[in-house]
Amino acid sequence: MAVTFKVTRQKPELIPPAKPTTHEFKPLSDIDDQESLRFQLPLIWFFRRNPSMEGKDPIDVIRQALAKTLVFYYPFAGRLREFVGRKLVVECTGEGVMFIEADADATLEQLGNPLIPPFPCLEELLYNVPGSDGVVNCPLLLMQVTRLKCGGFILAIRLNHTMSDGPGFALFMSALAEIAHGSDTLSIQPVWERHLLDARDPPCVSCKHHEFEIVPNTKGTLIPPQDIVQRSFFFGPAEISALRRRLPLRLQTCTSFEVITACLWRCRTIAISPSPQENVKLLINVNVRGKGFNMKLPTGYYGNAFAYPAAVSSVEELVSKPLEYAVELVMRAKSMMSEEYIKSVADLMVTRGRPHFNVEGTYLVSDNRHVGFEDVDFGWGKAVYGGVAKGGIGEIPIVSFYIPVENIKGEKELVVPICLPDNAMKTFVKEIEAIFKVDDDK
Incomplete structure (x- = not known):
């Protein structure tokens, strides 16, 4: 049965x-301002009542901490302007x-167990203030804090994605939590330095970029947003082990991300039933922070x-060949990422007008397991759930986020929201269930 509840909001401020x-x-980087990131990303955190915080209002705590955090992250208090060449600059x-500020006549328990996307009444928990949801000349963040009858609360945020990716915005959220705990300084200072991911002069597109290939429309691979249903799928140790048992010995060292992604891509392709002769693409969001890449991005860098x-695979090969075929394609795609690759993307942006990745026959996955959204704590303890509020991005239902959650046993699991038309979702569920049923029957 669908959960409904009433939310009473105060006037937005x-x-x-x-x-x-x-x-x-302050100009954004040539990675930040690509068309693919010109949308609003909804995020949400659910917090339980904490007896030790009695008498403290989470709205007051977060409101005051937000004002202080914006002194450090002051570009978020500005507005984007678009200049020549579609260049985005923060004024x-x-x-x-x-x-x-809002109140809901519901308890945390009424909102679902477990708490996973899709969340009931999300549009009530993250109200779209009229005129606020554009990319330029609009607020770069919208926050709604909703008190619950049980003493818990919900923090929902709408982020202009051109400003930050998951790891970048996690720095902002950690700063907000630090200041909510009473700190006057930040353990990690924010760093702008967006020029580090700008195009070269002159630009030189040196790599093959299948994600931005211009292809003619093909029948059946575009999904109308109005036809979409959403459902989340769990992958714990048992499911990952079952998938690994389907792989030959030489691939047993593949990561859980690689085998899960291969499984989802294959099952999703079967579900949407494109023509066997068509090519389908899997896009993998690969972060270039850290030691694996020579990008020299400072620790406090909070951009994309x-x-x-x-x-890339033909539909026929992807669905007829064993899982190992898809796993090897995933591994090969991940291995493409390098310092040269992302610089080539920045160069492509300025030479081709900052295009959107091609959505035709495409599925995109973004691994949020190590971002740390679930660790945010304003004094009430860590969130019951913290992360993206739904699958898909904007009006494009082809994106899945990998979100870490804890099951009732305290074990770490992965939850993945999938967006598909109703009939395709039924087929997808059958494909997923068949994989694990066969394994259980052995």
């Missing part, structure tokens, strides 16, 4: 930085972040720092 900040223009105006290397 703008929260500016607690102190005056510099008025300046640091200090106008502030949109903030909504990833690209989408693609695996």
